[in-house]
Amino acid sequence: MAERKAIKGMPGVYYRESLTRKWHEKADRCFWICFVDSKTRKLAWERCGWLSEGWTAQAAQRRRYELLEQDRAGEYKPARDRKQDLLTFGALMKDHYLPWSEANKRQSRTDEYLYRLWIEPHLGNKPLSAISPLDVERIKSEVKQAGKAPATVRHVLCVIRQAFNRAGQWGLYGGPNPVSSVKIPKVNNAKYRFLTHDEEGRLLAALRKKSPQTAQISVIALYSGLRLGEITRLKWGHIDRAKGIIRVLDTKTNEGRVVFLTPPVEAVLDELPQGEPDDLLFKSRKKDQVQEVSKSFDRVIEELGLNKGVKDRRLKITFHGLRHTWASRAVQTGVPLYTVAAALGHKTLTMSQRYAHLSDQNLREAFNSVASMEPESQAGQDAQASQNE
8 A cells, every 4th residue: 555645735635546456447546634633632544435435535625624523522533432332232242252252161152042032132233332231230130020040140241241341352342341330149059959869769760761861961960070061071081991080171160170980980981882082972963062951851850840849949959959969978978078179170168168067967976975975984084184284
């Protein structure tokens, strides 16, 4: 592209001749204008357009007069800011955020689903600069009134917040994030109910009849404490039968860990067709990674009546409750909480504290053993302690 050249008699109007574009057998010209921005006291350059697009020197001059009037009124915005003002939330999601989410987030499909269902109808056609905290509050209220769990409400708001944050990082938006003024609900995902051995037997028996693969995945969850995503991402190269371990590399916290094989899990591995190291243990009908637990699981839960009459979601049996069952049984058998936390892949003991009440029996036995000591024996021990002093 050639250098900009001033047009005589038209202060602040310039043009550049293209080295490749032609118009009427001559080099095409692109018109530019400039003036001093009264706010920044810097020279502001604006591109108008090409001769081949209908622009002329006179049209560029008129555009300069328009921008000068805006500048005098304090209403002028640089072209970049005006472009940001025109960017809609829908265009941000479609062209930028969702492709980024798919490439970088494991929950990308959930992000897209929540956007289409709850966010797009309200914000899809709105410019980013026109979206207010009140708009976000309306979405929050609608999701809550639909009876969705606080976790869903939180996820919807987080999608909006992350999209605005990314737009700022990518230089697409320079305004405030409207979600910063909206209270995001806190979520208690703790599960306080776990399967009894009888319920486990009935559940697995029914699953084997309805969906053998779901039964196999459920056994691994029950006897390893792995999350669904950790199970469905397992490959044969992660299994070391000789050492009796599973290397869990793709985790929620991005920190790998090792879990030990137990007979029930080994029985499932024996049922599966052996694959190459990079082959998944479990595949969907399309031969790729299983993305979610089969609907057969919820149908079996309903048929068995395991959640009958239970309204509190924290007391309902879900697939994640299988992982909770493993942890609960471990604590009940005397396994220390810090060991349970390491086995589950918790970064801190905070998540594992929900199981602390299950070890009360061990504490009770300690107190009872002290209270049941014979008085004579206690007196003898006190005397011995005095001599030692």
